[in-house]
Amino acid sequence: MPPVLLSASFRRVLFLSIFVLAFPAAAEKVKLDASQWGHEAGDACVSCHTKSSSGLAQQWRDSAHAAAGVNCMDCHRAEREDADAIEHEGQVIATIVSPKDCGRCHTKEFEEQQGSVHAEAYSIIEDRLPALAQNVGGSAMQAASCDQCHGSRVKVRGDGTLDPATWPNSGIGRINPDGSKGSCSSCHGRHRFSKAQAREPEACVRCHSGPDSPDKEIFEASKHGMVYAAHREEMNLDAAEWVAGRDYTAAPTCVSCHMGAAGKLPSTHDVGLRNVWSLNTPVSKRQFLVIFEDGAKMELPGDEAAPRRGTEMARADGTVGVVKAVATPERRRQAMTLVCVECHGxxxxxxxxxxxxxxxxxxxxxxxxxxxxxxxxxxxxxxxxxxxxxxxxxxxxxxxxxxxxxxxxxxxxxxxxxxxxxxxxxxxxxxxxxxxxxxxxxxxxxxxxxxxxxxxxxxxxxxxxxxxxxxxxxxxxxxxxxx
Ligand code: HEC
Ligand code: HEC
Ligand code: HEC
Ligand code: HEC
Ligand code: HEC
Ligand code: HEC
Ligand code: HEC
Ligand code: HEC
Known part of the structure; x- marks a missing residue:
């Protein structure tokens, strides 16, 4: 079947607008350069942890980080005044490596992830936890269920160690001691932090399965799930770049449609960017995506007037933001469609x-x-x-x-x-x-x-x-x- 393409002018307008939305600032792949990592205390961490937790050390050795010379201290180092700083074997470290810490090097992914609905997953349910988690269940349930998917508000004890009622946790909207939201190891299992692993549907299904978000079950029951299972070895998951229609064609995964690059559509860590509807609300609404000057984002019902660039708007957290750009529901649909037309008419x-x-x-x-x-x-x-x-x-x-x-x-x-x-x-x-x-x-x-x-x-x-x-x-x- 010959590929049916969108008209060149339409594609250009769309591509430019999505591109601007997805990349507020031009960013290199890794922000720092190699002279700024390879902390001198790192070797001691590796050698002792090879004895005390050899599996963990091996996972790091097998990672792209080890290959590039990024060591334990490059991620776990902390400032003494950080709330969760602890003194460990002569170094000041923190156990939590937050999205902000990763963002020192991976600025683009950090900025996209912070503005996404994923980052808001704890904030949006905090007021509903008492009714559901506490009254219907009990506080033990909040830590073992809701918070494992949505994220916890991590509490730090007086000595800098983490309160076990709130950690371990790698929920998608976790509130970290440094104020940043989410956890990158929700999808990138540690200490490999592999992108190939995150491209698989399995990266999502821990949370996106069951009654309210049965996307695992749906994907497996769909023709896409069928062809994915049949042709998994053709998916080229290890590729450096992973553009639908170019680097793989057998089937789409969750990531292809919600995050991945396709044709000229860039990949994004904002999973909500291409979605028109709010599908998990009592009544679904088409939604505008409002992007503020400071990078924050907000969903706004599509039946209200679109705010103009430069307008000041009150946000859910009580702050006021200046509107930088607005993606209409139509534009979000066009972005999703660009993925489909790599393989369909x-x-x-x-x-x-x-x-x-x-x-x-x-x-x-x-x-x-x-x-x-x-x-x-x-x-x-x-x-x-x-x-x-x-x-x-x-x-x-x-x-x-x-x-x-x-x-x-x-x-x-x-x-x-x-x-x-x-x-x-x-x-x-x-x-x-x-x-x-x-x-x-x-x-x-x-x-x-x-x-x-x-x-x-x-x-x-x-x-x-x-x-x-x-x-x-x-x-x-x-x-x-x-x-
Ligand atoms: C001499 C051995 C040794 C050295 C050196 C060492 N560690 Fe550890 N580390 C341990 C042991 C043992 C534990 C487990 C302690 C425990 O469970 O109480 C641990 C625990 C940790 C933890 C988890 C703390 C927590 O909250 O549970 C982190 C993170 C960590 N080490 C990182 C590092 C880093 C980064 C370095 C390098 C600066 C390092 N370690 C150096 C032995 C070492
Ligand atoms: C790319 C950044 C990165 C590097 C490099 C890294 N870590 Fe971690 N580490 C993390 C993240 C992220 C977590 C999860 C903590 C959280 O956010 O809850 C973590 C958690 C841990 C924990 C506690 C969780 C557990 O599973 O017990 C230990 C211990 C630890 N790291 C030790 C090390 C050691 C030792 C090294 C070096 C061999 C290392 N880390 C290298 C990012 C890193
Ligand atoms: C298995 C992971 C998981 C668990 C456990 C879980 N959730 Fe969720 N929840 C999700 C996902 C994923 C969504 C988003 C669904 C979507 O937007 O498609 C969601 C959506 C929601 C929503 C709707 C948000 C909205 O859009 O208005 C509420 C409210 C909610 N969860 C509350 C809770 C509470 C309270 C608990 C614990 C009692 C809980 N959830 C447990 C994964 C989970
Ligand atoms: C919702 C799951 C998810 C979360 C959360 C997530 N990632 Fe990713 N990440 C992915 C996927 C999937 C890819 C591969 C995307 C592709 O190739 O299209 C990826 C790729 C990457 C890459 C490789 C980019 C490249 O072009 O080579 C980096 C770096 C990265 N992520 C960093 C992060 C950081 C930092 C965070 C936290 C701020 C994070 N990720 C959170 C799923 C996630
Ligand atoms: C000190 C800088 C630095 C920090 C901090 C850092 N990374 Fe990286 N990261 C790198 C470098 C360098 C690479 C290798 C880039 C390459 O190979 O192109 C990399 C590669 C990656 C990749 C791609 C791996 C693959 O399979 O190709 C992912 C995913 C990633 N990092 C996630 C994270 C996450 C998540 C954190 C925080 C827990 C983090 N990084 C912290 C420097 C860093
Ligand atoms: C640790 C749990 C977790 C993981 C892993 C996870 N998600 Fe989510 N996801 C959530 C929760 C919770 C929400 C609801 C957040 C909200 O409404 O603010 C959500 C919301 C979403 C949405 C809805 C966006 C919108 O427009 O409302 C999409 C799409 C999505 N996730 C895709 C993915 C994909 C793709 C992956 C895997 C690469 C993934 N998620 C991995 C927990 C998770
Ligand atoms: C073939 C493309 C495709 C694949 C594969 C796919 N999705 Fe979706 N997904 C969509 C479309 C299209 C929508 C509806 C978007 C809209 O609202 O316009 C959607 C909606 C969603 C939503 C609801 C968002 C909301 O608005 O509340 C979630 C969550 C989600 N997908 C997660 C996943 C996960 C997890 C997987 C893998 C198990 C997956 N998707 C696989 C295309 C895909
Ligand atoms: C990487 C390629 C790829 C992408 C991207 C992709 N698909 Fe598919 N899709 C397939 C394949 C392969 C099939 C199975 C072909 C068949 O029908 O036999 C399929 C089947 C389908 C079917 C079932 C068709 C039938 O006849 O039963 C629908 C509907 C569909 N896709 C819609 C979409 C939509 C909508 C999108 C974008 C959100 C999308 N696809 C993205 C490859 C893809």
């Missing part, structure tokens, strides 16, 4: 995207928006307590958007028909009609008509239920039996 790719967007619109308008409106009505009238997860319907609603709702939308976006329907939207429909509505009516009591049925009538996509009360009776889920 343009018409094929657009057709696929249309099918995907239609599933998100369907989820939003038929289930997401009405369910949200019904919950809001129940809270407003005091028919539910403000405490999260103390009533059955709060679990039903959470799972509706967070589990099957996310699964259906992810399934449609990444080509698994099974996850789009049976594991996704089918369960959304079943649970909406057979659990959520009966529970909402039970909670609403005498207000059921205004709080529940009025929403359904106004929605217009539930007319096949000619009598709104009917469903619960047919399916044998009368409200009083729902626990």
């Amino acid at each position: 343009k018409g094929f790719t657009e057709g696929f995207m249309r099918q995907f967007d239609a599933v998100v619109e369907l989820y939003n308008t038929k289930f997401g928006e009405p369910a949200r409106a019904i919950m809001a009505g129940l809270y407003e009238r005091g028919l539910l307590t403000p405490t999260a997860f103390d009533e059955p319907i709060e679990f039903t609603y959470w799972e509706l958007w967070h589990d099957e709702g996310a699964r259906g939308r992810h399934g449609a976006s990444m080509m698994s028909p099974n996850h789009a329907w049976w594991e996704g939207m089918y369960l959304v429909g079943r649970n909406f009609y057979a659990r959520f509505l009966p529970e909402a009516r039970a909670a609403a009591g005498g207000h059921a008509d205004e709080v529940v049925d009025a929403v359904l009538r106004a929605n217009g996509q539930h007319e096949w239920l000619d009598q709104p009360g009917q469903m619960s009776a047919i399916l044998g889920f009368p409200p009083q039996e729902v626990e």
Whole structure:
């Protein structure tokens, strides 16, 4: 099949804009030069650790760092005034090597990673941890689960050592003692820090599997997963450069679509750059990506007016930023599309995207928006307590958007028909009609008509239920039996 290319002018405009977004400043591959590493104390670390932790020392010996002469002290060295500095064998070191520490040499990766949604993974859930992790589970769960994926807020004890309630941890949005966010060893296993290893889907699946982000399961069930498994040895994962369509063609991995280079599209450590939708929210929104002068980024709903360059905006952390650039949802979609057209036709790719967007619109308008409106009505009238997860319907609603709702939308976006329907939207429909509505009516009591049925009538996509009360009776889920 001849490659179908985007028009040259379109490609140029797009490429330039993405390029500017992805590289706020021109950066060399490694910022320092070799005269600035190879710390003289490094040899002693290696020789003693070859005895005390020989596996660790060997992993470092097998790394690109050892080959280039970057030693233990080049990464672990610390200033005495650092919160987590410890005195160790005559040197001042820190156990945590933060993204900021790596960024001394890898500036481009550090800047892209700090501005990404990955870096915000702890901040965005911090306020929700009490309800879910503490009340439903217990504090032991936060350290062993949520924080392992989202990251912990690392606490340092008085002597500079790390509080075991918060570390070990390599969560994607960990808050480090130096204030930087995330951990580079989330994806680059230490002490090899290999890029080949990070290109594999396995680098992502520790976190992107299970109910809320079942991307491992979806990828494996898709045709891409199938051809990847069949042709893994042709993927050229060890290559110095890894450009889709040039260095490999057999199949895309997670990284190809979300981070990798393709044609003239550069690779990026900002995994959200090419995504249009927020797929893990009660109602999905198309999103602008706002980039500030200081490098910070923010997602903004696509139905609001795009802020102009130079505008000042309040940010989630309370600071004010000056807008440098805005990527529209259309532009983000074009970036993703540039990956696809290395291996597919343009018409094929657009057709696929249309099918995907239609599933998100369907989820939003038929289930997401009405369910949200019904919950809001129940809270407003005091028919539910403000405490999260103390009533059955709060679990039903959470799972509706967070589990099957996310699964259906992810399934449609990444080509698994099974996850789009049976594991996704089918369960959304079943649970909406057979659990959520009966529970909402039970909670609403005498207000059921205004709080529940009025929403359904106004929605217009539930007319096949000619009598709104009917469903619960047919399916044998009368409200009083729902626990
Ligand atoms: C004489 C042997 C020796 C030398 C030299 C040495 N280490 Fe260690 N190091 C150890 C041992 C043993 C442990 C484990 C200590 C423990 O578990 O309490 C350790 C622990 C560590 C830890 C983990 C600390 C923690 O929070 O658990 C780091 C990081 C570390 N060493 C880095 C270094 C670096 C960097 C150097 C070079 C400046 C170095 N080591 C030199 C023996 C040594
Ligand atoms: C490229 C930077 C880099 C180099 C080089 C490096 N480390 Fe590390 N090391 C890290 C990172 C990152 C961590 C993970 C700490 C964290 O962020 O939680 C770590 C963790 C550790 C730990 C504690 C975690 C564990 O698994 O026990 C020890 C001990 C350690 N390093 C020792 C060494 C020694 C000894 C060397 C040299 C042979 C070395 N490191 C070289 C980056 C580096
Ligand atoms: C196996 C890894 C993993 C664990 C464990 C985990 N999460 Fe998540 N969580 C994720 C991933 C990945 C996403 C992002 C899904 C996406 O955007 O596609 C996410 C998304 C979320 C969101 C939605 C964020 C948004 O976009 O609004 C919330 C809230 C959340 N997690 C809270 C928690 C809490 C609280 C816990 C512990 C009780 C927890 N998570 C445990 C991986 C995990
Ligand atoms: C979400 C997973 C992930 C995280 C987190 C991550 N990386 Fe990477 N990194 C990758 C992947 C995948 C590649 C290979 C990209 C490619 O070749 O297209 C890579 C490549 C690299 C490279 C090689 C670049 C080149 O052009 O040769 C460096 C250096 C690097 N990462 C540093 C970092 C640093 C520093 C951090 C933390 C600030 C970090 N990475 C965090 C996944 C990650
Ligand atoms: C003192 C400078 C320095 C520091 C600090 C540093 N690196 Fe590197 N890194 C290098 C050099 C030099 C190379 C080799 C570059 C090359 O071969 O082109 C490299 C290569 C890499 C690669 C590519 C490996 C491959 O498979 O080709 C990754 C990934 C990487 N570093 C990640 C990290 C991470 C993560 C940290 C922090 C934990 C870190 N580096 C800290 C200098 C550094
Ligand atoms: C240590 C856990 C962890 C690893 C490893 C990880 N992620 Fe994530 N990822 C998360 C969490 C948590 C979120 C949700 C963050 C948020 O919403 O702020 C997320 C969000 C995302 C998103 C959603 C971005 C958006 O637009 O909302 C994408 C895409 C993504 N990750 C891709 C990847 C890829 C590709 C890899 C592997 C190269 C990877 N992740 C590795 C935890 C992880
Ligand atoms: C063939 C390309 C492709 C592959 C392979 C792929 N994805 Fe995706 N992914 C997409 C597209 C397209 C979307 C929807 C983007 C949008 O919102 O426009 C998406 C969405 C996501 C999201 C949800 C982002 C959000 O907006 O909430 C996450 C998380 C994610 N992918 C992670 C992964 C992981 C992890 C893997 C590997 C196991 C993977 N993806 C494999 C193309 C791909
Ligand atoms: C590195 C090459 C490569 C990239 C990049 C790639 N694909 Fe694919 N894709 C394939 C291969 C190979 C197949 C299996 C071919 C077949 O249908 O037999 C496939 C199959 C598919 C299928 C299933 C087709 C069918 O007939 O069942 C869809 C849909 C798809 N890709 C969409 C996309 C989208 C959308 C993107 C970009 C987000 C993308 N692909 C990126 C190589 C790629």
